[in-house]
Amino acid sequence: MIEIIVIGYGNVGSHLIEVLLSNTSINLKQVYNRSIEKIEHLLSKCPITNSFDEILEADVYIIAVSDDEISTVSKALKIDNKLVVHTSGSVDMNILNSNRKGVFYPLQTFTKNKSIDFSNIPLCIEANNDSDLILLEKLASKISNNSFILDSCQRKKMHLAAVFVNNFANHLYHIGYTICEENTVPFEILHPLMEETLNKIKGIPPLDSQTGPAKRNDQKTITLQLGQLSEAQQKIYMSLTNSIINTYKNHG
């Protein structure tokens, strides 16, 4: 049975702890959090601490804190010859202050208080030696059906791609929502369209599924639509429209 200690009870940490606790082939040996109050409710399920001096022995230490704090926490941990991993998409593995290190990055957008089915979450793993990579693969396979070995450079690029398809897509949804709300149109009308937009690109590259005024370089509609937008929306509209026009100019 793999013994795990999780450091940090933020968005990623809390969801990870939830799935580790529910798995009978994993021993969640301890949870650390700076503020002990936030993890007191876990006490009936596993030992907790807010002191690095009290950290127990385990096979894998998962540092699930914000990017800026990974280095500090890693130094404070003082772990020798045990695997220490972080859970960040954008931080290099080598920031970890340990001879055996790795990354265990669940690529998903977590919402506090909303349970998530880990079985479909892609886990991106990396380690600085082969046996630890095998250990992380074993751990990953216990909680998800999708694990991928990515090095730090690939992971950073994927994290960047995720900013576009997740964070930025969500802001476009927000703009669509706002336009609907201001005109008393139910936003739900757009749900099937949004679903089909996503479904399409599972079968064909998004380059081939593009539609709309920018794809057609339909200047008349573009001008009409620009006139209906706020200044910030216009900037977004134009940056995307110009990029689409240029993309298809080059692709014929």
Add this chain to the structure above:
Amino acid sequence: MIEIIVIGYGNVGSHLIEVLLSNTSINLKQVYNRSIEKIEHLLSKCPITNSFDEILEADVYIIAVSDDEISTVSKALKIDNKLVVHTSGSVDMNILNSNRKGVFYPLQTFTKNKSIDFSNIPLCIEANNDSDLILLEKLASKISNNSFILDSCQRKKMHLAAVFVNNFANHLYHIGYTICEENTVPFEILHPLMEETLNKIKGIPPLDSQTGPAKRNDQKTITLQLGQLSEAQQKIYMSLTNSIINTYKNHG
């Protein structure tokens, strides 16, 4: 039984004809297309023509041609006292040259040669008199479970919202795809994230589900990520990032 004539065999027209033909309580009385070759294969299922002089009598005439041609086609039709509708998201109903007019706009992104389940497609309808609105509601209910009465102004705004959540979201998917491809990361890793991004906003407004560096105003990550992008991608990145930062500045 409602008698329908469809004018035009483009993306919307061809999908509409497919669903009308499959419906036993609708009589697709005739299909018009400028180029007769493109609709010859329909001949075994319904009469076809490429001459406005040969157009038959029916209850509803559906003009499914490109936005720029709606007015010309409507004038060429010479229909008296029958309901004439177009299928466009952005064109005003009043462009139609007919005393009984309306709109029958299926809000979906259609792909040639890809069948679509109409039962979930929102149909946005409008008519210039109550009895024709009822007729359109009846027609809509035969092919979809979702019909909405929107006036021309609301429909135009919803079409604008659709450009953001469909066309622009698809281009963000394209950028994510490109970044993955250039770094030999399988784009499929991002699919569950994209699904969750969409699922979230069915339960809560997108304003509340925003995450990422821009939401946190994390200038360090923003600068790092900008440095990895092409010029066109940088413009998109900054327009969205600035808009997100300003959105949450105002919302605390």
